[in-house]
Amino acid sequence: xxxxxxxxxxxxxxxxxxxxxxxxxxxxxxxxxxxxxxxxxxxxxxxxxxxxxxxxxxxxxxxxxxxxxxxxxxxxxxxxxxxxxxxxxxxxxxxxxxxxxxxxxxxxxxxxxxxxxxxxxxxxxxxxxxxxxxxxxxxxxxxxxxxxxxxxxx
Amino acid sequence: xxxxxxxxxxxxxxxxxxxxxxxxxxxxxxxxxxxxxxxxxxxxxxxxxxxxxxxxxxxxxxxxxxxxxxxxxxxxxxxxxxxxxxxxxxxxxxxxxxxxxxxxxxxxxxxxxxxxxxxxxxxxxxxxxxxxxxxxxxxxxxxxxxxxxxxxxxxxxxxxxxxxxxxxxxxxxxxxxxx
Numbered sequence: 001x002x003x004x005x006x007x008x009x010x011x012x013x014x015x016x017x018x019x020x021x022x023x024x025x026x027x028x029x030x031x032x033x034x035x036x037x038x039x040x041x042x043x044x045x046x047x048x049x050x051x052x053x054x055x056x057x058x059x060x061x062x063x064x065x066x067x068x069x070x071x072x073x074x075x076x077x078x079x080x081x082x083x084x085x086x087x088x089x090x091x092x093x094x095x096x097x098x099x100x101x102x103x104x105x106x107x108x109x110x111x112x113x114x115x116x117x118x119x120x121x122x123x124x125x126x127x128x129x130x131x132x133x134x135x136x137x138x139x140x141x142x143x144x145x146x147x148x149x150x151x152x153x154x
Numbered sequence: 155x156x157x158x159x160x161x162x163x164x165x166x167x168x169x170x171x172x173x174x175x176x177x178x179x180x181x182x183x184x185x186x187x188x189x190x191x192x193x194x195x196x197x198x199x200x201x202x203x204x205x206x207x208x209x210x211x212x213x214x215x216x217x218x219x220x221x222x223x224x225x226x227x228x229x230x231x232x233x234x235x236x237x238x239x240x241x242x243x244x245x246x247x248x249x250x251x252x253x254x255x256x257x258x259x260x261x262x263x264x265x266x267x268x269x270x271x272x273x274x275x276x277x278x279x280x281x282x283x284x285x286x287x288x289x290x291x292x293x294x295x296x297x298x299x300x301x302x303x304x305x306x307x308x309x310x311x312x313x314x315x316x317x318x319x320x321x322x323x324x325x326x327x328x329x330x331x332x333x
Contacts, residue, residue, distance in 0.1 A: 044184060044290035044291070045290055045291060047181055057255065057281070058281075058285075058290050058291075061280075061281050061282070061285055062285070065282075065285060084187065085187060086187065086188070086194075086285065086286065086287070086288040087184065087187070087288050087290065088184060088185060088186065088187040088288075090184045090185075
């Protein structure tokens with residue numbers, strides 16, 4: 001039974017792989033560009049996958065388009081532009097830096113900065129608190145206690 | 155002193171508000187960059203008369219709708235009823251159907267069985283026109299104005315509310331616009 005299940009599972013995965021088509025490239029450089037481009041483009045049907053990994057039909061079409069465009073000699077930028085003109089910045093896994101995405105890009109730095117300042121001021125406050133907290137009478141009391149302790153020991 | 159303790163709570167509340175908004179957003183509702191841009195050109199054969207072509211340029215001077223559908227798409231069946239009623243009630247509306255990545259026979263049978271609301275149906279067998287229009291999930295519906303500019307895109311099935319409160323008023327508004 002277990003063997004049957006296992007073989008069924010294996011068959012299933014074979015099916016899944018069968019859907020990614022293989023393209024022949026004229027040069028290894030083109031193939032490399034194809035790989036980087038398809039890895040950076042998001043599949044809009046299964047939104048958390050890039051088109052290189054997706055089995056969705058749309059991803060298949062988009063891969064074909066990338067392949068065709070590479071073969072006609074278009075640059076990476078031209079292909080990316082073609083995609084964003086149709087599907088918006090959403091199609092890019094690495095969003096461009098512009099007014100709309102400004103918050104997205106600076107948020108990590110900003111959070112780190114705010115956190116850092118908060119932490120720094122906290123430390124600063126603690127430091128001053130420690131040195132200024134003891135009044136003269138408290139200091140005398142502390143000395144007394146310390147003194148009492150040492151005299152106890154002896 | 156008390157205020158300082160309220161600070162994390164305040165920050166948390168702001169976070170909650172953002173998360174609540176985020177929950178309500180539909181990640182599949184990707185804004186189309188095509189809005190207010192010229193409708194992408196194509197020349198494709200008509201479904202019922204494949205020897206005849208259709209191109210968006212043929213519709214210049216008219217307000218029209220392009221509904222992208224396929225016989226294999228379940229939610230297209232759901233919206234089809236509403237489109238059929240809508241077309242019957244408003245015969246003046248230019249509703250065109252783009253049959254996306256479909257078999258023509260299956261598509262024609264579908265229209266015979268469920269009714270044909272389209273003035274013209276066009277076939278996009280390999281989905282390349284769909285790709286040009288930024289189609290990523292059928293059904294999708296575009297509203298194109300007299301100048302051939304895409305003015306609205308509806309992703310996913312329409313329902314009577316969307317047709318009556320959004321699509322219809324937009325068509326009426328666009329009809330009044332000058333060429």
